[in-house]
Amino acid sequence: xxxxxxxxxxxxVAFDSGAFEHRLAGLVAIPSTSQEPERAPELERYLREGLExxxxxxxxxxxxxxxxxxxxxxxxxxERLEDPSLPRVVTYxxxxxxxxxxxxxxxxxxxxxxxxxxxxxxxxxxxxxxxxHAINLFALEQVLAARGGRLGASxxxxxxxxxxxxxxxxxxxxxxxxxRLASDVFIASDGxxxxxxxxxLAAGSRGNYHFDLVVRARASEVHSGHWGGLTxxxxxxxxxxxxxxxxxxGRVLVRGWLPGGGAxxxxxxxxxxxxxxxxxxxxxxxxxxxxxxxxxTAAEKLYAWNSLIVLSQLSGRPEAPVNAVAPWARAHxxxxxxxxxxxxxxxxxxxxxxxxxxxxxVLIENARxxxxxxxxxxxxxxxxxxxxxxxxxxxxxLQLIPATSGGMPGDVFADLLxxxxxxxxxxxxxxxxxxxxxxxxxxxxxxxxxxxTGLWWDLGQPASGQSRRCPSLRDAxxx
Numbered sequence: 001x002x003x004x005x006x007x008x009x010x011x012x013v014a015f016d017s018g019a020f021e022h023r024l025a026g027l028v029a030i031p032s033t034s035q036e037p038e039r040a041p042e043l044e045r046y047l048r049e050g051l052e053x054x055x056x057x058x059x060x061x062x063x064x065x066x067x068x069x070x071x072x073x074x075x076x077x078x079e080r081l082e083d084p085s086l087p088r089v090v091t092y093x094x095x096x097x098x099x100x101x102x103x104x105x106x107x108x109x110x111x112x113x114x115x116x117x118x119x120x121x122x123x124x125x126x127x128x129x130x131x132x133h134a135i136n137l138f139a140l141e142q143v144l145a146a147r148g149g150r151l152g153a154s155x156x157x158x159x160x161x162x163x164x165x166x167x168x169x170x171x172x173x174x175x176x177x178x179x180r181l182a183s184d185v186f187i188a189s190d191g192x193x194x195x196x197x198x199x200x201l202a203a204g205s206r207g208n209y210h211f212d213l214v215v216r217a218r219a220s221e222v223h224s225g226h227w228g229g230l231t232x233x234x235x236x237x238x239x240x241x242x243x244x245x246x247x248x249x250g251r252v253l254v255r256g257w258l259p260g261g262g263a264x265x266x267x268x269x270x271x272x273x274x275x276x277x278x279x280x281x282x283x284x285x286x287x288x289x290x291x292x293x294x295x296x297t298a299a300e301k302l303y304a305w306n307s308l309i310v311l312s313q314l315s316g317r318p319e320a321p322v323n324a325v326a327p328w329a330r331a332h333x334x335x336x337x338x339x340x341x342x343x344x345x346x347x348x349x350x351x352x353x354x355x356x357x358x359x360x361x362v363l364i365e366n367a368r369x370x371x372x373x374x375x376x377x378x379x380x381x382x383x384x385x386x387x388x389x390x391x392x393x394x395x396x397x398l399q400l401i402p403a404t405s406g407g408m409p410g411d412v413f414a415d416l417l418x419x420x421x422x423x424x425x426x427x428x429x430x431x432x433x434x435x436x437x438x439x440x441x442x443x444x445x446x447x448x449x450x451x452x453t454g455l456w457w458d459l460g461q462p463a464s465g466q467s468r469r470c471p472s473l474r475d476a477x478x479x
Contacts, residue, residue: 003456008393010144011453015446025097025114026050026207028123029132034096034165035075043073043161046095051076058081058141059149060157069169073161073461080155087153087459090183090419091238092409093190094163097125097304098245101278104436111438119442126440128433132426133159135445139452143460152460155237156181166371176415185382186419187455189448191404192427194299195277196441198399199451201387202423204375206303206410209335209343210311211350211367213241214328221316221324234329235315237362242331244357245350246308250291251367256349258306259338265296265304268378269402270332274301276399303401306337339375339403371407376420378402386422386455393454394447424451 004008014020032046033039044064052062060078063264067074073096100111109115111124125131137157141308158181162168174181193200222231246252255262262272276299280287292301301307314323315329335346347367356364376383378400391398410421426448432438 004454005165007143007146007457008450008453010146011139011449012120012446014142015138015449016265019113020134020445020449021053021116023138024121024126024131024134027134028114028125029112030098031112031124032095032097032161033124033392034162036101036178038071038289039421041073043096044162047067047074047076047159050095051078054137054141055157058137058144060155065173067096067169068172069120069162072165072168073427075161075169075173076157076159078157080151082151084154087185087224088156088183089459090156090158090181090186090413090417091133092186092188092413093127093159094161094167095131095133095159095162096131096164097128098335099436101436103470105210106437109437111436112367118441120439121442121445122437122439124438127427127431129190129439131440131445132448135191135426135448136187136424136452140448140456143337143456146457147460150460151456152462153456155396156183156394163409165230167412171412171416172427174412174465176368177459178416179186183417184215185422186417187386187411187422187424188410189424189426190363190408191423191425192279192407192429192431193281193425193444194303194399194401196428196430198277199390199394199397199426199447200399200400200401201390202404202425203378203380203381203383204339204374204403204405204421205423206339206405207286207339207343207373207409207411208347208370209346209368210335210370211347213238213331214363214365215241215361216328216363218327220327221322222327224323224325227325231325233325235326237359238313238315238331239356241357241359241362242310242420244359245353248260249294250307251293252308252461254353256345256353257308257312257335257337257341259304261471263476265300269304272378272400272402273297273303276303278302287429292423302405303403304338306335306341307335309336318322334370334408336405337373342375343372344355344370345362370410370469372411373403373423374411374414375403376414376422380420382420383422385458389454389458392458393450396418424448433470 031044032042047369055078060080062078114123215237217232278298311332313331316326
């Protein structure tokens with residue numbers, strides 16, 4: 001009978017043979033962007049041609065469901081069911097990508113053809129999210145082969161084709177199929193590691209909240225020579241408004257927005273993130289120690305704190321400036337927030353702040369959650385079980401974080417299924433996932449296959465003296 005070590009060796013041999021690269025190349029070749037309407041037929045093709053045959057060979061029953069939201073891509077539901085007394089896991093991915101940005105990629109690269117250069121595989125979706133769910137499914141395939149076609153657990157896969165448009169219809173779909181999708185744990189991959197060389201396990205993901213700040217002074221422009229210095233310039237008022245919300249170095253001044261109302265981070269979180277590396281990024285951006293909340297490390301700012309970003313500002317006619325005082329100014333703002341922050345506090349706290357600072361005439365409009373934050377307790381048995389499994393596979397190397405920096409739809413599964421969340425990201429901050437030259441690191445993909453081979457194997461291993469459906473804290477820590 002094969003052992004865990006046999007399964008890991010087999011997975012690495014399969015990866016090194018080029019089998020994974022071939023699989024990923026086939027997925028990248030399908031131009032399944034949800035942000036280019038003319039590519040809409042490719043969304044279903046990705047599921048029918050890219051995934052369905054592969055899943056069926058692994059023993060999954062596969063269904064494609066139309067989306068309840070008009071114009072949104074279909075959703076795949078695949079089930080591989082064994083004995084109902086065994087652990088049940090629900091996993092997730094998205095096969096849609098951002099727009100291709102054809103013509104903006106580096107020399108010799110094109111978005112819909114996988115190209116290897118050194119330790120990088122270039123191609124749209126290679127990191128977000130085709131490569132990530134392909135890693136997990138490829139590892140599952142290796143474990144099934146090692147165990148003679150039996151896993152020792154049941155797996156359900158939900159794969160959507162609209163995440164890059166905000167996951168329209170996903171919550172409705174999971175609501176409708178909640179009884180069928182009932183599982184013990186959610187395990188999936190998206191987003192970046194803390195750094196390319198550090199395997200990462202995240203208990204959740206930060207949310208994002210959007211709102212507009214608007215200054216309206218009059219119905220139309222007025223001559224800048226005749227009225228400049230006499231009447232309100234909305235752009236100046238807006239600038240001062242923003243300066244009252246965050247200082248010159250990006251420190252949030254509306255303290256009610258922050259975790260714990262701006263209180264120091266809990267000692268457990270600081271201990272978890274002590275020494276946590278942070279990917280330095282690319283030439284397009286760099287970590288600036290003086291930016292953001294003082295006295296926090298880069299990891300604490302990114303994974304355990306809230307930030308304000310001004311996504312756009314507009315006043316006047318920037319495409320053709322005229323000698324006039326503009327009638328209005330608008331800024332579209334975003335708060336990236338930790339899962340333990342209640343987003344319902346944001347706008348009341350902002351309104352109080354603006355009124356107290358003398359900006360009662362500044363309007364708040366279009367306030368909404370973009371993607372909710374979601375997270376599992378850091379002492380959850382399943383999270384500790386996954387951490388133990390990954391450490392065993394990866395020679396003890398693992399960074400646990402309370403939440404990934406970006407948004408992911410884990411809230412749908414946590415809210416509707418009650419599952420703990422286990423995220424194992426395979427990307428990195430410099431992968432350029434929403435720009436040209438998106439890429440997946442070959443070494444990270446290989447480690448990801450190893451990590452998930454271990455996770456799938458351990459999921460199917462009996463826990464002596466314990467219910468297979470719910471590992472105890474003791475077993476999770478000391479398995």
